[in-house]
Amino acid sequence: MNLFAWVRVVHVVSVILWIGGVSFVTSILLSPATSFESLDQRLKIFALVERRFVRQARLMVLLAGGSGLWMMHILGGWNWLVQPSFWWLHLMLFTWTVFTVFLFVVEPLGHGRMKALVQRDPEVAWRRLRIMHVILWILLLVTVICAVAGSHGAF
Numbered sequence: 174m175n176l177f178a179w180v181r182v183v184h185v186v187s188v189i190l191w192i193g194g195v196s197f198v199t200s201i202l203l204s205p206a207t208s209f210e211s212l213d214q215r216l217k218i219f220a221l222v223e224r225r226f227v228r229q230a231r232l233m234v235l236l237a238g239g240s241g242l243w244m245m246h247i248l249g250g251w252n253w254l255v256q257p258s259f260w261w262l263h264l265m266l267f268t269w270t271v272f273t274v275f276l277f278v279v280e281p282l283g284h285g286r287m288k289a290l291v292q293r294d295p296e297v298a299w300r301r302l303r304i305m306h307v308i309l310w311i312l313l314l315v316t317v318i319c320a321v322a323g324s325h326g327a328f
């Protein structure tokens with residue numbers, strides 16, 4: 174059995190589930206084109222879906238990080254971390270760190286403040302949530318493109 178291939182499967186599947194969720198939330202739930210409900214109702218639906226998705230995203234981030242580090246161990250690639258030509262690997266680590274901090278620190282700590290903003294000014298809350306998700310979504314997409322291209326010798 175090729176252990177590396179299976180660890181790579183875990184890595185890619187966890188990234189797919191994680192990025193799929195972020196894509197859905199950003200391009201459907203938070204899209205201005207999805208005007209099926211009033212702003213209040215949209216925020217309620219968002220809160221409901223996001224609460225469940227955050228749990229799944231946390232698990233996927235842990236799996237992606239764990240499998241990524243395991244692959245580095247199998248490949249004996251720790252010295253890649255100090256080689257500029259492996260910038261696409263640094264990008265993976267950067268994106269992973271951003272999401273880890275966001276999901277495990279910022280989200281739980283800022284939850285109450287966002288709830289208060291939704292009550293006070295739903296328009297501003299909506300815009301903030303949208304901008305934040307679009308930025309994170311773009312970061313994920315760029316990371317996936319560079320990771321696939323980089324690990325298959327494109328750079």
Ligand code: HEM
Nearest residue numbers: 188238241242244245265266268269313316317320321324
């Ligand atoms: C702790 C964080 C991470 C580590 C240590 C890590 C490590 C790795 C390693 C070692 C590889 C294989 C490279 C090779 O075969 O030469 C890889 C591949 C890959 N990683 Fe990551 N990664 C991490 C996070 C991420 C994140 C956040 C994403 C996406 C957002 C990602 C997406 C990918 C993709 C798409 C591949 C290519 C798979 C393929 O084409 O077969 N990784 N990663």
